Amino acid sequence: MNTIGKIAIAAAAGVVAGAVAGILLAPDKGENTRKKIMDSGKKLTDTVKGKFDGLKVNVRGKAEAMKEEMGELV
Template sequence: MTNTNKILAALAAGVALGSVLGILFAPDKGEHTRKKIADNSKRLSDSLRDKMNEGKHKLAGLRDNLRGKAESIKDSVGEYAS
């Protein structure tokens, strides 16, 4: 896990924990508090899923780019070897 990913994970965990604690200590009815927690959890889950998908797409693009460069290098080396 890169430092950027660690920072993003820590930030997401901090936001989630802060949201839950803030809601739990708010002077609201239990039912309303539980709904807020569920809504915030869903939003956080959706956000994390989107970030993970974005990361997967970036990695796939990087992988394809590296494969193309590796093939190009392989072809160049083959031409020089012949």
């Protein structure tokens, strides 16, 4: 994984961790707190999935380019 991808995932995880900490420290009903935590988890999952899908496309493109270069060299 490239550096930008790692930074993006770390930033997303940090945002969600901060949101969860804020939710847990804020006075609210347990049901509301659990819902907020679940929503934050879903957002993180979607973010990570999107980054992973982008990384897959990037790697596939580079692999195809390498195949073409190797074919030209042979």
